[in-house]
Amino acid sequence: MNNIKKALDSWERKINSKSERFTRSGIPVKVLHTPLDVKGSYMESLGFPGKYPFTRGIHEEMYRKRLWTIREFSGYGDAVETNRRLKYLLQQGETGLSIAFDYPTLLGLDSDDELSRGEFGMAGVGISTLEDMELMFQDIPLGSVSTSMTINGPAAVIWAFYILAAEHQGVSPAELRGTIQNDILKEYMAQKSYIFPPEPSLKLVVDTIEYSSKALPQWNPISISGYHIREAGATAVQELAFTIANGLTYVEETVKRGLDIDDFAPRLSFFFDSSIYFFEEIAKFRAARRIWAREIRSRYKPKKERSMWMRFHTQTSGVSLTAQQPENNIVRTTIEAMAAVLGGTQSLHTNAMDEALGLPTELAATVALRTQQIIAEESGLSDTVDPAGGSYYLEWLTDEMEKETYAYLDRINSMGGVIKGIRNGFFQKEIAESSYRYQKEVEEKKRIIVGVNTYARSGVVKIPLLKVSERYERRQISRLREYRKDRDEQKVRQALNDIQKAAWERNLMPSIISATRARATLGEIVAAMKEVWGEFREQVIF
Amino acid sequence: MRKIRVIIAKPGLDGHDRGAKVLARSLMEKGFDVIYAGIRQTPEDIVRAAIEEDVDVIGLSVLSGSHLYQFRRVASLMKQNKIDDVLLIGGGIIPESDKPKLAKIGVSAVFGPGSSIDEISNFINSKCRRLK
Incomplete structure (x- = not known):
């Protein structure tokens, strides 16, 4: 030396x-x-893949044994139209499903609610009933595919729809594999698809974690997400720190409920962003695994090694895409996807080139899918475990990410935890500061964006775009009205009353499932919960 | 001289408020009076606030795809309330093919991803000076 x-x-x-x-x-x-x-010893900071602290990966052989799941986020229009897109993606070699819901669904509103006007099927598929859920998965065997659903506020309800849709296919809950995002804390911080106040929301999340640990042992009841925090403007360090803080909050609440760490921690999953600053992203993923393993081990002393695993899904950065010269986005997405693979992701979504302009067309979605297949099959990145590990720069940066993350964790801890931080606007302020600073750097050309503040080209962008036909909305609304006619109203009312009684008293999942059987709609179930729990309004911070 | 007053709001249900917030703060730093109304505003909320705050500019940000519905509704409420002399601009994920439709209902400009703050503030300045 x-x-x-x-x-x-x-x-x-x-x-x-x-x-x-x-x-x-x-x-x-x-x-x-x-x-x-590079400080620290090899065995302590890196070690071997599949071994604590898992810096080099959670599995011994990583992609040699099993490739990451190719999972493209999709959904638009109604259930029938989305079913068509899902089957197309599976035919093209996608290996898992990932559902995007529209805004009314994300906020627990039925498609025919006054507030849903103009939003149906636009940013995802609109789902209001169990019947919609069944139509979305028609001819897709739920016993053999895994499905990730990006749903948060009303996640418990959408999950109940899924469980019963599978039951109608003859598939039992214990066989189901998949994920509900169900990470409400980051909604208050960033994505803003919250419904209820933080305290009851957190209770509902713990209900789902508890329920899955008993009835759906192969299901991931939560995907603790940094993605939206990052996209809202946070830096990679903030994304990592806030996600870990949220994750530890869920663990603590679940342990308080009386669950053993080894009964649920192996089913916790995570979701990160992969943006364009290549090495920092790889370092973030590796640091994330190490910090999580260390914190779970030191706080909860699990017996199962799996309880310390940080398994995560990655999506390339939507914000990094440009509306200008959209073809360039294929290159950005490729770089970001490579960082995710070098970071050891378990599953990956690659954005389509046209997503700064609208929902992806079939062609754009196919190119995005092929991008992953090229990385997987041609590039050789999957041939050896953690191929970037050992780079002086990367190991140093991994340590730096970790150090900075701990500095944030200490701050969050000293302010009294995540919910206090949300209530006093800490996270929102931090994120707004970072996004403002970034925009300034772009304006001053301290950060270059090709095709935007450099190498710009004037003229109108010509690229085919997906148009969501109004036909889907008409079809949906008439289906929904028929659905409501064909049921016993008294049973529905009784089921909704049960939900209200159970809201604070016991695990809500059985009541939500019963209400779904009675043909209550998403909007009705969520409205019943709102009556007990109220709704959250944020203080505006910018 | 009175500063130009701008309200920035997000109609509809989407919570993607990064752009709206950065713009609100940046316009403030450039000397505008800015009211940031926040997310999940109905067109009625927005027009009411615009009247109460006596604004010169309404800036709407929509990333959910519901822009045609939301902008139409705001524009027609502006007409009903006789504030259609107020400058209406928009931003978000808005396809090129929808821009002529938005222009027709009175949206003066649409600033999509990658628009610079200078571009937006220059536009507001030039239009508002002409209005006065």
Whole structure:
């Protein structure tokens, strides 16, 4: 090491390129990184894949044994139209399903609610009933495919629809594999699809974790998500720190409910963003695994190794895409997807090139899917475990990400935890600051965006776009009205009353499932819960 | 001289407020009077606030795809309330093919992803000066 130090000193005297460069999180990057930057012992900070602290991956052989799941987020129009797109993607080699819901569904409103006007089927599929759920998965065997559903506020209800749709296919809950996002804390921080106040929302999340640990042992009842925090403007460090803080909050609440760490921690899953600043993203994923394993081990002393695993899904960054020269987005997505693979992701969504303009067309969605297949089959990135590990720069950056994350965790802890931080606007302020700073850097060309603030080209962008036909909405609303006619109203009322009685008293899942059997709609079930729990209004911070 | 007053709001249900917030703060720094109304505003809320706050500009941000419905509704309420001299602009994920439709109902400009703050503030300045 002494020799290296001497040689480095003399090398540094000769270099001129001393201007400062920073990662997107503001970590200063040196001109050159050497073994001197890598502190800590190999066995303690890295170790072996499949072994604590899992920095190099959660599985011994990683992608050699099992490739990440290729899971493209999709959904638009009504259940019937989305069913068509899902089957197309499966035919094209997708290996898992991922459902995007429209805004009314995300907020627990029926498709014919006054507030749903103009929104039906636009940003995802509109689902109001068990029947809609069954139509969406018609001819898709739920016993053999895994489904991820991006749903938060009303996740418990949508999950009940899914469980019963599977039952009607003859598939039992214990056989079901998949994920509900169900991460409400980040909704208050970033994505803003909250319904109820934080306290009852958190109770409902713990209900689902508890229920799945008993009835759906292969299901991931939550996907603790940094993605939306990041897309709302946070840096990679903030994304990581806030996600870990949220994750630890869910664990603590579930343990307080009386569950054993080993009964639910193995089914917790995570979801991160992969943006364009390549090495920082890889470092983030590796640091995430290490921090999570360490915290779970030191706080809860699990017996199962799996309880310390951070399994995660990754999506490439929507914000990094440009409306200008959209074809360039294929390249951005490729770089981001490679970072996710080098970071050891368990599942991946690659964005389509046209997503800064609208929902992806079939062609754009296919190119996105092929991007993953090229990385998987041609690039060789999956041939050896953690191929970027050992890079002086990457290991140093992984340590830096970890250090900065702990600094945030300490701050969150000293302010009294995540819910306090949400209530006093801490997270919202931090995110708004970062996004404002980033925009300034772009305006001042301190950050270059090709085709936007550099190499711009004037003229109108010509690219085919997906149009969501109004036909789907008409079809949906007439189906929904028929559904409501064909039921015993008294049974519905009784089921909704039961939900209200159970709201604070006991696990809500059985009551929600009963209400679904009685043909109550999403909007009706959520409205019943709102009556007991109230609705959340945020204080506006910008 | 009175500063130009701008209300920035997000009609509809989507919570993607990054752009709206950055714009609100940036316009403030450029010397505009800015009211940021926040997310999940109905067109009625927005027009009411615009009247109460006596604004010169209404800026709407929609990323959910419901822009045609939302903008139409705001524009028609502006007409009903006789404030259609107020400048109406928009932003978000809005396909090129919808821009002529928005222009027809009175949306003066649409600023999509990648628009610079200068571009937007220059536009507001030039239009509002002409209005006065």
